[in-house]
Structure formats: C-alpha cells, structure tokens
Amino acid sequence: MPFSLPNQCPLQPVQLPWVTEAGCQLAMLRLDQLHPQVSGNKWFKLQPYIEQMQREGKRGLISLGGPHSNHLHALAGAAALGGFSVVALMRGPAQDTPTVNDLQQQGVTLHWLTREAYRQRQHAAFVAQWQQQYPDYVWVPEGGDGVLGQQGAGQIMPLLEASLAALDWAGCDALFTAVGTGTTWLGMQAQSKTPVWGLLAVPRHYLAATLRAEPQLVDAHRQGFGRVDDELLSFVNAFQCATGIPLDPVYTGKALMALRQMLRAGKFARGSRLVFIHTGGLQGTRATPNWPRLDEVAA
Ligand SMILES: Cc1ncc(COP(=O)(O)O)c(C=O)c1O
Incomplete structure (x- = not known):
C-alpha cells in the first residue's frame, strides 16, 4: 500500500x-x-489507524464528522491513495457541501445522523452498535482523536x-x-x-x-x-x-x-x-x- x-x-x-x-x-x-487532500496534521493522526487496519486485515476505516469536516475529507483522500474503504457517520441534517460532494465522489459510504443521535458518539453503546454493523472496519474517533491519533x-x-x-x-x-x-x-x-x-x-x-x-x-x-x-x-x-x-x-x-x-x-x-x-x-x-x-x- x-x-x-x-x-x-x-x-x-x-x-x-x-x-x-x-x-x-x-x-x-x-x-x-x-x-x-491528506494535508496538515491529518496524515499523522490517521497513520496509526491505517496501520491497525492493515495489521488486522480489515477493509477500511469508519469515522465521523460534520458536513465540512477536514478529518473526513483527508480520510477519503487517504483511502483513495491506500485503496481501502471508508464509512462516514455524518452530523445531520443531510446537506450538500463541497466536502460532502468530494466524499461521495470518492466512494465514501455516508450515514446521516440526527444531531441527537450524533451527540451519543462518545458512548460505548453508540460505538459498539456501529462496530457491529461494520465489523470489517477500524473505528476512528472524531477528528482522529484517541491514543493512536x-x-x-x-x-x-x-x-x-x-x-x-x-x-x-x-x-x-x-x-x-x-x-x-x-x-x-x-x-x-x-x-x-x-x-x-x-x-x-x-x-x-x-x-x-x-x-x-x-x-x-x-x-x-x-x-x-x-x-x-x-x-x-x-x-x-x-x-x-x-x-x-x-x-x-x-x-x-x-x-x-x-x-x-x-x-x-x-x-x-x-x-x-x-x-x-x-x-x-x-x-x-x-x-x-x-x-x-x-x-x-x-x-
Ligand atoms: C486544519 C486543522 N487544524 C487543527 C486542527 C486541530 O487538531 P486537533 O483536533 O488534533 O486538535 C484540525 C482538526 O483536526 C484541523 O482540521
């Protein structure tokens, strides 16, 4: 890769x-x-998650952000470079922005969440639910946060x-x-x-x-x-x-x-x-x- x-x-x-x-x-x-596209601090924060995905033989990364998210935009760019898939949980309501258009064009799977659902993002049950739905994807916290980031x-x-x-x-x-x-x-x-x-x-x-x-x-x-x-x-x-x-x-x-x-x-x-x-x-x-x-x- x-x-x-x-x-x-x-x-x-x-x-x-x-x-x-x-x-x-x-x-x-x-x-x-x-x-x-994978500019600024993003490459650095994403790299350990990409390595985890490779180690575990998974298909891609799942993460979340708003409709202008620099993090998701860079993640989509990294996926295009590295040949892996991305699932993005989006803070709704659904809207067209230049960032969202780029994500769609790069084949990112989008799920629009209500603001209320999005607010649960740090709860273990929220993460577990999405991990269950996408077992082949490594979870990346919002903004590439976390110890790996x-x-x-x-x-x-x-x-x-x-x-x-x-x-x-x-x-x-x-x-x-x-x-x-x-x-x-x-x-x-x-x-x-x-x-x-x-x-x-x-x-x-x-x-x-x-x-x-x-x-x-x-x-x-x-x-x-x-x-x-x-x-x-x-x-x-x-x-x-x-x-x-x-x-x-x-x-x-x-x-x-x-x-x-x-x-x-x-x-x-x-x-x-x-x-x-x-x-x-x-x-x-x-x-x-x-x-x-x-x-x-x-x-
Ligand atoms: C351009 C830019 N600068 C700085 C930051 C802040 O980085 P962090 O969330 O790691 O504090 C972000 C968010 O990731 C960003 O997009």
Missing part, C-alpha cells in the same frame, strides 16, 4: 511587522503542502527537527498549533522538549475535562467555533498578501491571530525563534464564500 509518513516538509521563514516588532523570528512548518501526531516532531536543520536553525524556543480535539497538541507535546502552545479554535468547554485548565492552551476561537468576523478576514487578507501562505477560517487563521496577540503582549523574549505548525484545513475555505482566496486577495 503506497502510504507512509513523509520524511520532509518545508519550514518557511515568515517576515511580518508584528513578528519583527516583538524582536522574534517566525517560521511555518508547511504540513498543508504534504499532499493536496496522539501517537501519530507525535511524529510531527522528528519531521520538524529535520526541517529545522535544513533551515539552519539550531533549534527553536516555542511551537504553536491550532487545537480542536487537542490530539495534535497532546501528541506533539509528548515528543517535544520545546514548549508547545495550543491555540484553541474551539471554546474551552468543547475540550475533554482533563484539558480545560492547561496553561499552555490559549483561547483563539474569537466568537465561537467556525465563526468568521471582519477583523479575522482583514488579518488573513494581510497575512496572505505578505507571505503568499494560504490560511483557513476555522483553525490556522484564528490561531495565527492569537499568536500575534501573544507577541504583542510580550510573551516571548526578544531573539526567540518560533515555529507555527500549518495544520492544513484549506479545503474548508470553500464553505466561507467571502474568505479571501490567495489567487484573488486584495493587495
């Missing part, structure tokens, strides 16, 4: 006035460039170390990643000697109770998960024009805005070298019609 973790990724220095004013240097690990996300660290050497940075002083379930942050933190800051794209109460008081998780969601406001639009427009790096509305755009806030508040000593992990999610921009696209951004 032609599916293994990448061993190199661009680490792109980013020059911006708010970084220079804080006396810091910033680079972005461009995980968004790893693959057109964390282990996979930990593999971002060796990739980052290899990329730091290529940039000629002897190391870095702090890492930043957007947080949804916290899987990526936890996985990276477990493998990192450098502090990893998690920038919360979700309100804190969405997180597992054990994570809510973590001091290295910083609020970044602004007006709520997935909500876009004018200040975010203009920040992203300026960022994209200055760097040529595309951002998404739900995770990376908000996370970078929160990082700017931290720098303005003097959180990091002058001379600090900072690395932001670009976790992808760019397919999600299709659901935000007024999102500034890089090929159309106003200069």
Whole structure:
C-alpha cells in the first residue's frame, strides 16, 4: 500500500511587522503542502489507524464528522491513495457541501445522523452498535482523536527537527498549533522538549475535562467555533498578501491571530525563534464564500 509518513516538509521563514516588532523570528512548518487532500496534521493522526487496519486485515476505516469536516475529507483522500474503504457517520441534517460532494465522489459510504443521535458518539453503546454493523472496519474517533491519533501526531516532531536543520536553525524556543480535539497538541507535546502552545479554535468547554485548565492552551476561537468576523478576514487578507501562505477560517487563521496577540503582549523574549505548525484545513475555505482566496486577495 503506497502510504507512509513523509520524511520532509518545508519550514518557511515568515517576515511580518508584528513578528519583527516583538524582536522574534517566525517560521511555518508547511504540513498543508504534504499532499493536496491528506494535508496538515491529518496524515499523522490517521497513520496509526491505517496501520491497525492493515495489521488486522480489515477493509477500511469508519469515522465521523460534520458536513465540512477536514478529518473526513483527508480520510477519503487517504483511502483513495491506500485503496481501502471508508464509512462516514455524518452530523445531520443531510446537506450538500463541497466536502460532502468530494466524499461521495470518492466512494465514501455516508450515514446521516440526527444531531441527537450524533451527540451519543462518545458512548460505548453508540460505538459498539456501529462496530457491529461494520465489523470489517477500524473505528476512528472524531477528528482522529484517541491514543493512536496522539501517537501519530507525535511524529510531527522528528519531521520538524529535520526541517529545522535544513533551515539552519539550531533549534527553536516555542511551537504553536491550532487545537480542536487537542490530539495534535497532546501528541506533539509528548515528543517535544520545546514548549508547545495550543491555540484553541474551539471554546474551552468543547475540550475533554482533563484539558480545560492547561496553561499552555490559549483561547483563539474569537466568537465561537467556525465563526468568521471582519477583523479575522482583514488579518488573513494581510497575512496572505505578505507571505503568499494560504490560511483557513476555522483553525490556522484564528490561531495565527492569537499568536500575534501573544507577541504583542510580550510573551516571548526578544531573539526567540518560533515555529507555527500549518495544520492544513484549506479545503474548508470553500464553505466561507467571502474568505479571501490567495489567487484573488486584495493587495
Ligand atoms: C486544519 C486543522 N487544524 C487543527 C486542527 C486541530 O487538531 P486537533 O483536533 O488534533 O486538535 C484540525 C482538526 O483536526 C484541523 O482540521
């Protein structure tokens, strides 16, 4: 199966006035460039589940998400690459979105659940019922969460170390990643000697109770998960024009805005070298019609 973790990724220095004013240097690990569909943190979180499927000789993976889910979109891409099947439990009501269309075109079996049924997703009985219906599929929790997802996300660290050497940075002083379930942050933190800051794209109460008081998780969601406001639009427009790096509305755009806030508040000593992990999610921009696209951004 032609599916293994990448061993190199661009680490792109980013020059911006708010970084220079804080006396810091910033680079972005461009995980968004790893693959057109299996981009960002997704490949890492999925890989251990794919390996489990292979070990157990199963047909595919079963997982769940909303109608714009980056996770399901990447899973469908991975299945197309790896030649396995996917069953997706969708948070209803049923709707047509660019993401759903892609899933359908890639042969994903969709089941639309009512919001009430979807709310049961963390209960053992819910999981058992679907596992019974699809015994040949490995269960992947929402967003690629779980111990396996964390282990996979930990593999971002060796990739980052290899990329730091290529940039000629002897190391870095702090890492930043957007947080949804916290899987990526936890996985990276477990493998990192450098502090990893998690920038919360979700309100804190969405997180597992054990994570809510973590001091290295910083609020970044602004007006709520997935909500876009004018200040975010203009920040992203300026960022994209200055760097040529595309951002998404739900995770990376908000996370970078929160990082700017931290720098303005003097959180990091002058001379600090900072690395932001670009976790992808760019397919999600299709659901935000007024999102500034890089090929159309106003200069
Ligand atoms: C683009 C993007 N960035 C960050 C995250 C957050 O990752 P996690 O759920 O592992 O915290 C997600 C969700 O998977 C995502 O799609």
